[in-house]
Amino acid sequence: MLGSLWSFALAAAALSASVLFEGARRPLRGVTPPPNIPSLSAHDCSTCHDAIYKQWLASRHAQSFTNRIFVASFRREPLSWCVYCHAPLPEQAKALAGARHIRVRALPLVDEGVNCAVCHIRNGAILSARAPSAAALRAHRMRVVPSLATSDFCGGCHQFNVPRPGLPVRYTAEPMQDTLAEWRRTTRNKECQDCHMAGGGHAFPGGHDVALLRNTLRVHITPKNDRLQIELEANGAGHRVPTGDPFRRLQLQLLSEEQAATPLGTYSFGRRFRNPPHGDKDTWVLAQDLSIPPPTQGTTAVRSFTAKAMGAKYWRLLFSYPAPSSRADLQGDDIAVEVLRGAVPQPIREAPTPTALPPGRPAPSRP
Numbered sequence: 209m210l211g212s213l214w215s216f217a218l219a220a221a222a223l224s225a226s227v228l229f230e231g232a233r234r235p236l237r238g239v240t241p242p243p244n245i246p247s248l249s250a251h252d253c254s255t256c257h258d259a260i261y262k263q264w265l266a267s268r269h270a271q272s273f274t275n276r277i278f279v280a281s282f283r284r285e286p287l288s289w290c291v292y293c294h295a296p297l298p299e300q301a302k303a304l305a306g307a308r309h310i311r312v313r314a315l316p317l318v319d320e321g322v323n324c325a326v327c328h329i330r331n332g333a334i335l336s337a338r339a340p341s342a343a344a345l346r347a348h349r350m351r352v353v354p355s356l357a358t359s360d361f362c363g364g365c366h367q368f369n370v371p372r373p374g375l376p377v378r379y380t381a382e383p384m385q386d387t388l389a390e391w392r393r394t395t396r397n398k399e400c401q402d403c404h405m406a407g408g409g410h411a412f413p414g415g416h417d418v419a420l421l422r423n424t425l426r427v428h429i430t431p432k433n434d435r436l437q438i439e440l441e442a443n444g445a446g447h448r449v450p451t452g453d454p455f456r457r458l459q460l461q462l463l464s465e466e467q468a469a470t471p472l473g474t475y476s477f478g479r480r481f482r483n484p485p486h487g488d489k490d491t492w493v494l495a496q497d498l499s500i501p502p503p504t505q506g507t508t509a510v511r512s513f514t515a516k517a518m519g520a521k522y523w524r525l526l527f528s529y530p531a532p533s534s535r536a537d538l539q540g541d542d543i544a545v546e547v548l549r550g551a552v553p554q555p556i557r558e559a560p561t562p563t564a565l566p567p568g569r570p571a572p573s574r575p
């Protein structure tokens with residue numbers, strides 16, 4: 209029994225990330241559960257993998273079809289293409305086609321978004337990066353797919369170009385989410401999994417994890433005459449900050465008072481796109497990239513700029529999420545979170561030098 213499962217596992221070892229995901233051109237193929245697992249729902253894994261299930265449930269992967277930021281954006285652009293990444297199982301696509309694409313009622317499997325089956329089930333077997341234990345083989349049919357532990361695997365959805373309008377899905381040459389390519393420019397000491405799945409964790413912390421952002425980002429301000437030299441530093445990211453969705457922004461605000469409601473100035477950092485000057489008006493090209501670059505040496509990277517001081521006494525750093533067109537549907541933390549705040553160092557004024565001592569006082573003694 210063990211022997212036959214093993215030869216099956218070895219024959220399948222060549223399954224690569226590109227075969228697993230096919231660049232969101234269609235729903236995934238060959239996602240059928242092992243014979244003893246009734247369905248593709250995460251509930252059928254939670255019976256034995258409860259701790260991982262709970263981590264995943266709190267992750268953005270589990271909310272990739274239901275979170276308010278996605279819903280606001282998908283409502284404006286309900287393309288099949290979106291579904292091929294945000295809920296990519298064939299059963300999910302089928303259920304949505306029945307609902308004419310807009311989710312008007314809960315569709316349980318669709319609402320699981322990127323669930324266990326998306327990453328772990330193909331052709332009646334559970335995919336795992338490493339040789340399975342005897343206990344795992346007793347529990348379900350397994351396939352060893354070493355690429356599951358590589359950045360390329362995550363790039364199956366976290367790296368793609370701007371699409372052309374219409375179906376079948378075709379891509380332009382312009383990267384829309386460029387995270388894998390950005391990561392390739394780093395030292396690559398760590399794979400995506402080492403940072404986002406440390407210890408096998410399935411919570412996938414990222415841009416919605418304020419504690420992680422707080423740990424990663426620093427702001428250094430040096431006053432120079434009527435200007436401020438400002439450095440935004442990211443320490444410990446494996447790509448640009450922000451990376452991923454094209455509407456993500458870091459925003460540095462200068463304030464007159466600590467609790468000022470209206471900033472004196474806001475400086476925004478991320479990637480901006482525009483329609484190409486000639487050619488397809490329905491596609492995008494990169495117009496400007498002001499994100500913090502990937503760390504090409506060590507773990508730190510910096511974006512520097514100068515700002516008018518404008519008498520600013522305080523600053524705060526925000527991380528914002530949605531496209532401008534989605535903002536009206538959203539509020540609070542779905543629009544932006546505050547990551548850091550601080551006081552703007554004031555220029556050191558030369559202390560006036562005393563010319564003469566006032567009469568009748570002893571000269572101050574210096575130790």
Ligand code: HEC
Pocket residue numbers: 245252253254255256257324325328329334335336338339340341343344345347348
């Ligand atoms: C009947 C219980 C049971 C169910 C249901 C179950 N598993 Fe498992 N699974 C196990 C056991 C037991 C192991 C071995 C754990 C160990 O070695 O510590 C395991 C191991 C694994 C491994 C790692 C293999 C290894 O040893 O490295 C993966 C991946 C996995 N399961 C995924 C899933 C997914 C995805 C589902 C749902 C589709 C699922 N399992 C459903 C019991 C189950």
Ligand code: HEC
Pocket residue numbers: 231232268275277278279281282285287289290291292293294364365366367368385414415451452453456529
């Ligand atoms: C090829 C895969 C892929 C396709 C296709 C895709 N997305 Fe995404 N999307 C992602 C990934 C990966 C992320 C996570 C990146 C990040 O968090 O910055 C994401 C993030 C988002 C976010 C940000 C959500 C948040 O939590 O802040 C929105 C909104 C979004 N996608 C909407 C869409 C819409 C609408 C479509 C179709 C027009 C679409 N996506 C098509 C992969 C895809």
Ligand code: HEC
Pocket residue numbers: 250253254257260261262264265269322323324325326327328337356357361401402405407408410
């Ligand atoms: C976005 C893809 C993705 C999703 C979704 C996902 N996993 Fe995983 N899982 C992985 C990867 C990648 C690894 C291997 C990590 C490594 O070896 O570095 C893994 C490892 C595991 C392991 C082995 C544990 C260990 O300590 O190495 C188990 C068990 C597992 N997953 C179960 C699940 C279950 C159950 C779900 C759903 C509740 C799930 N996974 C959802 C990608 C995913």
Ligand code: HEC
Pocket residue numbers: 268269271272273275278293294296322326327361362363364365366400401404405412413414415416417
């Ligand atoms: C099937 C496509 C798919 C695969 C494979 C995938 N992801 Fe994702 N991932 C997504 C989507 C879609 C989102 C956006 C969810 C949302 O709407 O917020 C996302 C979100 C994330 C986030 C949260 C981003 C944030 O801003 O909070 C992290 C971190 C992440 N993925 C890491 C990984 C890693 C690491 C892997 C590889 C082990 C991986 N993903 C594999 C589709 C995928």
Ligand code: HEC
Pocket residue numbers: 359362363366387388391398399400401402403404413414415416420421424443444445446447448449450451452453456
């Ligand atoms: C060295 C650690 C490290 C590695 C390697 C790494 N990341 Fe990240 N990632 C981070 C940190 C820290 C953040 C939080 C800062 C941020 O939001 O950009 C983050 C944020 C993200 C986000 C949220 C998007 C955003 O900028 O808000 C996504 C999506 C993501 N990573 C995906 C990936 C993928 C996919 C890979 C592999 C190709 C990867 N990461 C490799 C550390 C890492």
